[in-house]
Amino acid sequence: MSLPHAILTALLEKPSSGLELTRRFDKSIGYFWSATHQQIYRELGKLERDGAIRALPREQATRGQKKEYEVLPAGRAELARWTAASQDPKPLRDTLLLRLRAAAVVGMDGIEADLRRHLTLHRRQLAEYEEIEKRDFPPGKDAVEDRLRHVVLRAGIDLETFWTQWLEQTLEELGAPGA
Amino acid sequence: MSLPHAILTALLEKPSSGLELTRRFDKSIGYFWSATHQQIYRELGKLERDGAIRALPREQATRGQKKEYEVLPAGRAELARWTAASQDPKPLRDTLLLRLRAAAVVGMDGIEADLRRHLTLHRRQLAEYEEIEKRDFPPGKDAVEDRLRHVVLRAGIDLETFWTQWLEQTLEELGAPGA
DNA sequence: CGGAACATGTAACCTGTTACATGATTTC
DNA sequence: GAAATCATGTAACAGGTTACATGTTCCG
Numbered sequence: 001m002s003l004p005h006a007i008l009t010a011l012l013e014k015p016s017s018g019l020e021l022t023r024r025f026d027k028s029i030g031y032f033w034s035a036t037h038q039q040i041y042r043e044l045g046k047l048e049r050d051g052a053i054r055a056l057p058r059e060q061a062t063r064g065q066k067k068e069y070e071v072l073p074a075g076r077a078e079l080a081r082w083t084a085a086s087q088d089p090k091p092l093r094d095t096l097l098l099r100l101r102a103a104a105v106v107g108m109d110g111i112e113a114d115l116r117r118h119l120t121l122h123r124r125q126l127a128e129y130e131e132i133e134k135r136d137f138p139p140g141k142d143a144v145e146d147r148l149r150h151v152v153l154r155a156g157i158d159l160e161t162f163w164t165q166w167l168e169q170t171l172e173e174l175g176a177p178g179a
Numbered sequence: 180m181s182l183p184h185a186i187l188t189a190l191l192e193k194p195s196s197g198l199e200l201t202r203r204f205d206k207s208i209g210y211f212w213s214a215t216h217q218q219i220y221r222e223l224g225k226l227e228r229d230g231a232i233r234a235l236p237r238e239q240a241t242r243g244q245k246k247e248y249e250v251l252p253a254g255r256a257e258l259a260r261w262t263a264a265s266q267d268p269k270p271l272r273d274t275l276l277l278r279l280r281a282a283a284v285v286g287m288d289g290i291e292a293d294l295r296r297h298l299t300l301h302r303r304q305l306a307e308y309e310e311i312e313k314r315d316f317p318p319g320k321d322a323v324e325d326r327l328r329h330v331v332l333r334a335g336i337d338l339e340t341f342w343t344q345w346l347e348q349t350l351e352e353l354g355a356p357g358a
Numbered sequence: 359c360g361g362a363a364c365a366t367g368t369a370a371c372c373t374g375t376t377a378c379a380t381g382a383t384t385t386c
Numbered sequence: 387g388a389a390a391t392c393a394t395g396t397a398a399c400a401g402g403t404t405a406c407a408t409g410t411t412c413c414g
Contacts, residue, residue, distance in 0.1 A: 002274050003401080009281040019365055032276040039402065041367060065410070066365065076285060083281045084289025087274055089297055092338065095181050095266055097211040097331050102188040102262045104327040106255060110263025118268055144353075148283040151349045152276050159271065162341050170330045174323075182373080198393055218374065220395060244382070245393065 001082075003043050004052070006033045008071055008079040011053060015070040018044055031129075031156055044069060052078060100170075112174065119167040126160035129153060180261075182222050183231070185212045187250055187258040190232060194249040197223055210308075210335055223248060231257060279349075291353065298346040305339035308332060 010021055010029055021044075022037040024030075035043075047053045052075030056068040071079075096118060103111050137150045189200055189208055200223075201216040203209075214222075226232045231254030235247040250258075275297060282290050316329045 001400090002272075002277055005281060006277055009277070009284055012284045017365075018367090022365095029280070030270065032271050032273050032280070034270040034272060036403070037365090038367080038404085042401095045367095079281055080285040080288070083278045083285055084293075086293045086296065087278075089275065089300060089342075090273075091209065091213045092211050092335070093213065094211050094269075094334075096268065097334055098181055098185055098188070099262045099266075100327050100331050101208070101211070102184060102258055104324040105188055105191045106259040106262055108323070108327070109259070114263075114265045117265065121268060144287070145283040147352055148279050148287070151345075151352055152279050154348070155273075155276055155345055156271070158341055158345055162337055163268075166330075166334055166337055169333070173326055173330055180372090196393075197395090201393095215375070216393090217376085217395080220393095221373095224395095 002033065003035055003039060004047055005079055005082050006035065007040065007043055007047065008052065008075050011069055011071045012076065012079070015056065015068055017066045017068050019066075032152065047075065051075075108174070112171070115167055115171055115174075119164060119171070122160050122163040122167065126157065126164060129157045129160060133157065181212065182214055182218060183226055184258055184261050185214065186219065186222055186226065187231065187254050190248055190250045191255065191258070194235065194247055196245050196247050198245075211331065226254065230254075287353070291350070294346055294350055294353075298343060298350070301339050301342040301346065305336065305343060308336045308339060312336065 006025075006029060007021065010016065010024055016024065018037065018041050021040050022035075025033070025035045025040065044053070048055065048069070051072060053069045053071050056070055096115075099111060099114075133150075133153055137146065137153065185204075185208060186200065189195065189203055195203065197216065197220050200219050201214075204212070204214045204219065223232070227234065227248070230251060232248045232250050235249055275294075278290060278293075312329075312332055316325065316332065
């Protein structure tokens with residue numbers, strides 16, 4: 001039950017159409033909550049039926065015609081409720097770790113190359129986040145909203161840092177130093 | 180498509196019944212791939228139909244009667260194939276980060292308490308992992324299989340370390356130092 | 359006017375979650 | 387023999403993924 005809340009957050013930041021939302025989910029929001037356009041349209045329909053959002057009035061909107069949404073008071077209230085509600089952290093679920101555990105049983109053939117590939121990808125992602133940090137959070141900005149967005153980005157940076165370091169150590173430990 | 184492979188790995192480590200698997204998923208395997216007993220029984224049925232595993236022969240097994248499974252060659256081959264195959268890392272999907280982003284829009288009311296609660300939970304999990312490391316991986320054990328299982332546990336430890344540190348920094352940054 | 363890019367959707371499927379059902383074995 | 391626990395399952399639903407369908411606008 002998080003996608004609707006992700007969408008409400010995005011729409012509060014800026015009213016948008018389905019495709020605009022999709023693009024924003026491919027960028028900033030998608031860094032911690034990804035979604036495809038099919039999910040987004042499906043959810044926009046539900047949110048509209050539930051009275052959480054409404055389509056900005058324009059001439060008859062048919063298929064293929066842009067449709068912008070904005071959040072209604074009920075939607076904002078629901079988002080505030082959800083944000084404050086206590087939630088348990090989800091247990092980790094990671095394929096790469098599972099594959100390493102499997103490799104202890106069926107052998108490591110072929111997995112090293114993919115570890116190196118992941119290292120490259122995580123390094124790239126880390127560099128991207130650091131660019132964003134430099135651009136969007138220069139020292140000094142410290143309104144509460146900025147600090148909140150900054151700690152979220154920090155989580156992304158620290159996580160990517162963890163993965164790159166862990167992959168480097170793992171490759172070394174398994175006798176195959178990374179690129 | 181990871182649950183069947185998690186089950187195959189577990190069964191190769193030790194042939195088991197559905198309930199035994201469930202218990203193991205609540206412990207070691209569940210640290211990086213969780214599953215409920217309903218998922219496990221459903222998947223065991225599928226794997227058996229596909230010829231990847233078979234029930235160890237015992238007298239007629241009816242409902243309520245224990246049923247042990249072992250992996251067949253086809254299942255082992257499929258696991259080896261899957262382990263070696265290249266897979267992309269899944270994008271991050273974290274509710275707590277999403278809630279912080281939402282808090283930048285609807286306000287932080289009530290979220291601080293949950294951040295502190297998460298900090299407690301992550302500290303506890305970290306302590307548990309460190310216990311396991313001390314018990315199962317004393318210095319000196321270095322067969323390849325042990326090293327593989329150790330790096331997986333290391334990932335768990337480092338991830339929990341990341342979360343505790345990030346939560347401490349975040350609570351401080353938001354003007355509310357952690358417990 | 360034809361093709362690319364924009365824009366919204368449908369349908370089928372797979373995985374995971376929640377609630378419930380049922381039988382077998384042990385223990386008091 | 388009743389209750390607790392062990393053990394295997396069914397059903398309904400929610401959320402995410404993949405493939406496909408359809409209409410609109412812009413540009414050469």
